[in-house]
Amino acid sequence: MKLPPLKALPVFEAVARLNSFSLAAEELAVSQSAVSHQIKQLETYLGEKLFWRSGRTLRLTDEGRQYLEAVGSALLQIERASEQLLGREESRLRLSVFSSFAVRWLVPRLPGLQRLHPGIDLALEMSSENPVLSDRVADCFITIHRDSPAYSYELLYVERLFPVCSQDYWQKIRRELGRDTETVAAADPAMTPDEVAGFPLLSTHSIFDKSAGDWEAWYRTVERKIPEGTRIQHFSHMLLALEAARFHQGIALTNDYMLSTRTDSADFVRLPCHAVVTGDRFYFAWKTSRRRERGIQLLRRWLVDEAIAGGLRGGAAGSG
Structure with missing residues (x-):
């Protein structure tokens, strides 16, 4: 079995992870020159440059990235196997x-x-x-x-999106749609896409990587486009859009896991509308x-x- 200089492997992993010879030396409690020596020894053995050095800039070469993937995984597995035998399997x-x-x-x-x-x-x-x-x-x-x-x-x-709003905002919707006189026990009829568009739509950009992409997909499910004149408020993340909905700012599209655990899930109402599968x-x-x-x-x-x-x-x- 022909192995590379084994002492150099943890040094290489530390330099690559920290992107610094000096930080690796500090972590390993050795001198920076000792780190440089081990990297040079490993590069000589492999016949490949592992790092590009330009002034203060340090980065892995393509060969270095490939080698790190294998070496990092191997070192981690050695550590795990040793911990098992030592009875330190804390996972x-x-x-x-x-x-x-x-x-x-x-x-x-x-x-x-x-x-x-x-x-x-x-x-x-x-x-x-x-x-x-x-x-x-x-x-x-x-x-x-x-x-x-x-x-x-x-x-x-498997993600699906459906419209939600706050409890207070739902009462506002019901009043404006003339449904506030219905009994509590009666099931609310489904809201039409046009009725939904009559209220501010809170959109999450990151879901489809485009402005209003989530609402476009929701309307496309029923072969419609977002009606002209619809007011849309944009957010980068679903957490922000959901928070805006919680503070009565409009209707947001969210998914099952966002409402499945937190105690504030009861603050929201799922509107009687269709859902869209995002893929x-x-x-x-x-x-x-x-x-x-x-x-x-x-x-x-x-x-x-x-x-x-x-x-x-x-x-x-x-x-x-």
Whole structure:
């Protein structure tokens, strides 16, 4: 078995992660010259440059990025295997998750995870819309993309959007539509798309990456366009649009997980209207090579059970 200079591998991982020779030296408690020596030794062995250096700028070469992906994962697996044999299997896990899913669905449920699996030390990492699936970013992910063949995926939720407003604003809508005289027990008739357009629409840009894209999709479901003259207020994120709706500013499109846990969900009324399926599917993703790690599998099973119990997902298997 021909191996590279093993002492240089943790040094390479630290420099690449911190993007700095000096910070890596500080973390590893060695001199900066010792770090430089180890990187040079590794580059000589591999016959490839791992970093581009230009003044104070440092970045990985293409070969360095490819090498980091493999080396970082291998070092992490060595650490996990050693902890198991030493009896330190606390399962420290970094979960990368969308802010809205974390705030509205996951965080309120975490006490249940801690009670059921006290050995899991879970750290949440806020992710962008398209997080890079990599051990450098997190140990596991909640993502809407299945674009890495190195990962396995378990379905949690198929997104649909439906209109909501605050309880007070619903009473305003009913008054303006002449429905305030109906009895409490009577079911409200469905609102037409034209009736909905008579009130301010709160739009989330990030869902379809375009202004009013969410409401355009909602009207397109019934083969309509947003009526001319409709007042639309724009927000970058669904959390903001939902908060505006909670403070009686209009009608927002939201999804199931945004209203499934928080105590303030009772502040909202789901309007008697149709829903639109966005096409986004939320998955729990983990590296296939780490499928035997107990912490990842415990977290996967807990997330699926919670998604089923909360009505986000049916009981059928959803792994990919």
